[in-house]
């Protein structure tokens with residue numbers, strides 16, 4: 001469903017942040033990208049939906065190279081992909097419901113989006129997702145009053161409003177306490193298993209990666225140094241990635 005072939009990226013034409021990355025990511029699985037700080041995890045994740053451009057190689061989603069798409073095809077492709085961010089990227093003074101409804105903006109004609117006009121169906125769907133995330137009682141509260149873990153669950157509900165096939169999560173639990181982190185990872189796991197979504201997550205915590213990943217990619221200095229199931233990530237593999 002998602003394949004990367006010989007992807008390279010340099011921000012400054014000198015140092016290479018990604019070097020000939022190739023990998024295959026399966027539908028219905030959680031793929032976790034791990035590696036030390038500066039290894040290229042965020043660069044790789046953001047290249048997948050072309051938030052970072054000027055890279056070389058191929059990124060195939062459903063067989064289409066996203067690097068070669070024109071504007072309208074790129075818009076269509078981006079509708080298939082939801083993003084979840086470390087710092088949540090919510091509009092803090094707005095309510096949980098309003099933030100989740102914003103997830104539909106990518107698929108709306110601009111004027112309706114600017115006016116924040118949402119149909120009854122969209123509102124019902126947003127409320128159902130809020131309930132699914134265990135946030136029913138917060139639907140009409142401002143996001144600024146939520147905990148980090150609650151904010152991240154709003155971020156996931158917002159991503160789900162587009163009905164994405166793929167969810168890219170950039171360090172989604174880096175700012176959370178262990179219990180909140182587990183809750184967020186449990187949600188991502190159920191999206192992969194029950195909704196057959198393709199989930200790609202960057203993580204700093206090796207233990208969480210081993211617990212939740214079906215597939216782990218280990219990056220070091222821009223290169224893939226491990227690619228396998230989480231059961232294969234042994235001490236020697238961890239050393240190769242981090243030492």
Ligand SMILES: Nc1ncnc2c1ncn2[C@@H]1O[C@H](COP(=O)(O)OP(=O)(O)OP(=O)(O)O)[C@@H](O)[C@H]1O
Nearest residue numbers: 011012016017035036037038039040041042043044
């Ligand atoms: N906007 C940028 N301009 C120049 N260099 C950049 C930029 N963003 C990242 N880099 C460089 O690219 C390399 C990979 O960075 P990236 O942020 O992808 O790593 P990472 O593995 O996500 O790190 P971290 O775990 O600290 O977030 C690093 O050497 C970094 O300095």
